[in-house]
Amino acid sequence: MxxxxxxxxxxxxxxxxxxxxxxxxxxxxxxxxxxxxxxxxxxxxxxxxxxxxxKLALAEVGGITVDVGAEAMLNRRPEAVALAEASGLRDRIVHPRTTNAALWSRGRMVPMPRTMMGVPLDTRLLAESGVISKAGLARAALDAVLPATHIDDRDVSIGWLVEERFGKEVVDRLVEPLLGGVYAGHAREISARAAVPQVVALLDRDRSLMRAAAAATGERPADDVPVFAGLVGGVGxxxxxxxxxxxxxxxxxxxxxxxxxxxxxxxxxxxxxxxxxxxxxxxxxxxxxxxxxxxxxxxxxxxxxxxxxxxxETASMAVITLAFREREVPDALRSGDTSGFLVPPVDRHQVKAATYSFSKWAWVREAGRGDGEGNDVLVLRCSIGRHREEQVLQVDDAELVQTALEELADAVGLCVRPVDSHVQRWGGGLPQxxxxxxxxxxxxxxxxxxxxxxxxxxxxxxxxxxxxxxxxxxxxxxxxxxxxxxxxx
The missing domain is CATH 3.50.50.60 (FAD/NAD(P)-binding domain)
Incomplete structure (x- = not known):
């Protein structure tokens, strides 16, 4: 040898x-x-x-080098930012311009209510968001009067736990899109203790999971401490x-x-x-x-x-990055302060999330500046693929791009062809x-x-x-x- x-x-x-x-x-x-x-x-x-x-990777799309894998680091944990600083990237660390997300639910774009990993924090705000039906709101309100849920030393799924307290609709409309964005998995199969230990820890604090979550959120770092961080030029x-x-x-x-x-x-x-x-x-x-x-x-x-x-087990997914001429993007989209949207799987769309990179990251918007003649480029990305749904990825890149475009047209009225696109596949990339x-x-x-x-x-x-x-x-x-x-x- x-x-x-x-x-x-x-x-x-x-x-x-x-x-x-x-x-x-x-x-x-x-x-x-x-x-x-x-x-x-x-x-x-x-x-x-x-x-x-x-899964930290860069690619050029529309003349801009952007992340086509992970594009943000949790800032309220020290490890990632500390490693970036130790590696000479201190001057490149930035924070999102906005983290306000929406939900594309029942054919409408509605604001994402504040939650702790899908656990609602306020009944009034949940109702005002329009995410949950009247019947669903009535069921969610029972959390305040139901006997405490005890799981002792058992592990249960986060879907089971939230449904026990708030009902099926809260799981389908809030928890599922959030966990789908992180794990590309299913709430009723994902371990509560492994994925959301902070929620499990609330069970001993108050009979009401909502009250406990609201109190715990108040104990978290101040609002002026950004939740996420990125790098000018990309986390890649x-x-x-x-x-x-x-x-x-x-x-x-x-x-x-x-x-x-x-x-x-x-x-x-x-x-x-x-x-x-x-x-x-x-x-x-x-x-x-x-x-x-x-x-x-x-x-x-x-x-x-x-x-x-x-x-x-693992889940496969694809990130579809699209670059558009700014002048062709609807005014409401390019001037808004939303970072993107999540999609409840119960609505049976293939796109599970979209990130408006041009809105979320100031450096992406600046990198897309053109020659002042209306040639500015806006970049956004969609993700497709959940656990055991690999069949939706078994098409060529052009078809994935077309699927993303069709669903963006339905969701936000973006009905133009991109000037460039890129498909990054992550086969078996997300452990369940x-x-x-x-x-x-x-x-x-x-x-x-x-x-x-x-x-x-x-x-x-x-x-x-x-x-x-x-x-x-x-x-x-x-x-x-x-x-x-x-x-x-």
């Missing part, structure tokens, strides 16, 4: 060597965390695709910045096909094709790959974890946090922890957002650092 420098199948290189499998933000953050604590350690990131970044800049600032050795097109304990200690990874394989030796390994890929690599070394990972997910993650981590010098991280475990992925990566880094030889050994 041919070997290529600097890797060999003998003793581990000096200094210590950590290999991270997977070049998404989780893998890069894990590598950066290792280097932050141990600058003497060489960290190699092996990424099977041609580029790093995973973060992966390269992290890799560069941390001094990671990055190899793309490096598919890891096998993982095994090395007889002399550490790990051997088989990289590349079956015709030209390479052995890469490491003192420790972090697997920052999707659940099924991680399970495949763990099949021989940690079979218990591999079995659990095989049971994690089914009921019992936290227990499954606990079993996986306990099994992996019994094997020194090995850790896992990524969106499968602690949350899909960028900060949650970074937190997961930092846990993995701490785990493998403990197995490395001390400096100078």
């Amino acid at each position: 041919p070997l290529h420098p600097p890797y060999r199948s003998g003793p581990a290189p000096d200094p210590a060597h950590v290999v991270v499998v997977g070049g998404g933000i989780s893998g890069l953050a894990a590598g950066a965390a290792v280097r932050r604590e141990r600058p003497d350690v060489t960290v190699t990131v092996l990424e099977g695709s041609p580029t790093i970044g995973g 800049q973060l992966p390269a910045a992290v890799a560069g600032a941390a001094g990671l050795v990055v190899r793309t097109g490096a598919v890891v096909r096998d993982l095994a304990r090395a007889g002399e200690g550490g790990w051997n990874l088989v990289v590349g094709s079956t015709h030209d394989p390479e052995i890469v030796h490491a003192d420790a390994v972090v697997l920052a790959t999707p659940a099924h890929a991680t399970g495949r690599l763990l099949a021989d070394v940690v079979p218990d974890a591999a079995l659990e990972l095989a049971r994690v 946090y089914a009921v019992g997910h936290l227990e499954r993650v606990r079993h996986i981590r306990e099994a992996v922890a019994r094997v020194p010098g090995l850790a896992v991280c990524g969106a499968t475990y602690d949350g899909l957002g960028i900060p949650a992925c970074i937190s997961s990566a930092e846990k993995a880094a701490t785990q493998v650092l403990a197995a490395l030889p001390a400096r100078g050994e």
Whole structure:
């Protein structure tokens, strides 16, 4: 089996060597965390695709480079913004111009009422929004008088919990579109404890879930602390910045096909094709790959974890980015302060959400400025695809673009052809946090922890957002650092 420098199948290189499998933000953050604590350690990131970044990706649409994957970071958690700052991007951090969202519900565009992950905070505001019917409002009002809901140590779906308190319509019209936007999943299947632990924590505070949610919202950070952050030029800049600032050795097109304990200690990874394989030796390994890929690599070394990972289902989706001439966009759309809209799946539309990037991000609007002759460009994006509904994605890109255009015409009266479009498909990109997910993650981590010098991280475990992925990566880094030889050994 041919070997290529600097890797060999003998003793581990000096200094210590950590290999991270997977070049998404989780893998890069894990590598950066290792280097932050141990600058003497060489960290190699092996990424099977041609580029790093995973679901943080950029593309040019209508002459503007924009995000075609994740486009915002939760600002009220510290991990993502801190990593951006540490990677030299402090001056590029910005916050949305608006986060006011709407709902395209029952054929009308209505304002999204304030909720905590779909739990209504105010009966009057819920009624004024027009989202819920009179019968639905009457059922939701029972939350104030129903006996307290106790789930003890059980896990239940967020859909079951909200329906128990407020009725089916609140789940269908509020919770489903919110969770569909985040998880591309279904509220009645997604674990409440894994996806919305803040809602579960309210159950012991008040018999009424609405009162408890309203009180808890009042305890959250002040309104002048932005909920989200982004980067001028796109969040997709973060992966390269992290890799560069941390001094990671990055190899793309490096598919890891096998993982095994090395007889002399550490790990051997088989990289590349079956015709030209390479052995890469490491003192420790972090697997920052999707659940099924991680399970495949763990099949021989940690079979218990591999079995659990095989049971994690995923959803596929597509982001359709569209660029329009500003002069052709309806006045109400281009001059509004709405960041986009969500769509309840019960209405059976294929578009599940739309983001008005030109309205949400000042830098996107500025980047679309033309020559002053009416050639300004406005960029927006739609997402299509939910768990177990992959058939809607089994068409070519042109058909997905046409579907998005037809539904935008129905939703907001945008009835013109774009000057450019881009379709980004994320096949199996969103792990589903089914009921019992936290227990499954606990079993996986306990099994992996019994094997020194090995850790896992990524969106499968602690949350899909960028900060949650970074937190997961930092846990993995701490785990493998403990197995490395001390400096100078």
